[in-house]
Amino acid sequence: xxxxxxxxxxxxxxxxxxxxxxxxxxxxxxxxxxxxxxxxxxxxxxxxxxxxxxxxxxxxxxxxxxxxxxxxxxxxxxxxxxxxxxxxxxxxxxxxxxxxxxxxxxxxxxxxxxxxxxxxxxxxxxxxxxxxxxxxxxxxxxxxxxxxxxxxxxxxxxxxxxxxxxxxxxxxxxx
Numbered sequence: 648x649x650x651x652x653x654x655x656x657x658x659x660x661x662x663x664x665x666x667x668x669x670x671x672x673x674x675x676x677x678x679x680x681x682x683x684x685x686x687x688x689x690x691x692x693x694x695x696x697x698x699x700x701x702x703x704x705x706x707x708x709x710x711x712x713x714x715x716x717x718x719x720x721x722x723x724x725x726x727x728x729x730x731x732x733x734x735x736x737x738x739x740x741x742x743x744x745x746x747x748x749x750x751x752x753x754x755x756x757x758x759x760x761x762x763x764x765x766x767x768x769x770x771x772x773x774x775x776x777x778x779x780x781x782x783x784x785x786x787x788x789x790x791x792x793x794x795x796x797x798x799x800x801x802x803x804x805x806x807x808x809x810x811x812x813x814x815x816x817x818x819x820x821x822x
Contacts, residue, residue, distance in 0.1 A: 655808050658751040660800035667739045668732075670785045670795035673778050673820065675731065691720035716811050751796055753808060758786070762792055767794075777813035784809055 662670075695716025702709040746764045752759040760767040774794075778785040784796040784806075798806070810817055 656805040658800040674793040
């Protein structure tokens with residue numbers, strides 16, 4: 648940025664494992680793997696119910712099919728969640744090694760996300776959505792990646808700037 652232009656906000660924060668996991672869940676539900684996990688679960692459950700319904704002439708077979716299909720669907724959902732949690736933990740380890748403490752500089756049309764080891768500079772237009780929770784701002788990209796900004800590091804003026812900048816792409820989420 649030019650020296651004559653001052654940034655809108657300069658924040659220093661440490662993104663915790665809980666913050667990172669919450670941001671990853673939000674990003675994944677809107678454009679990542681967890682969004683399709685529920686579709687697979689619903690399709691497996693619907694298929695099981697349909698086949699079990701056709702076996703009403705054989706009630707024990709229908710009950711057995713319902714139970715086994717339900718167990719398979721729930722196991723698949725739990726395994727996907729476990730794989731997601733493991734991947735998120737590994738990604739956090741890499742993030743924490745790269746950005747142990749992050750300095751976030753909000754300019755008029757770009758954002759700098761930097762530490763001693765690395766620096767990212769991105770235009771706000773590259774982000775597809777801003778999701779606000781009680782403790783975080785999550786800037787999402789179309790590919791499911793994200794940047795997390797802990798609210799503990801922000802003030803009310805910075806929060807209003809983010810809400811205004813992403814007014815068309817803003818979503819507030821409970822929790």
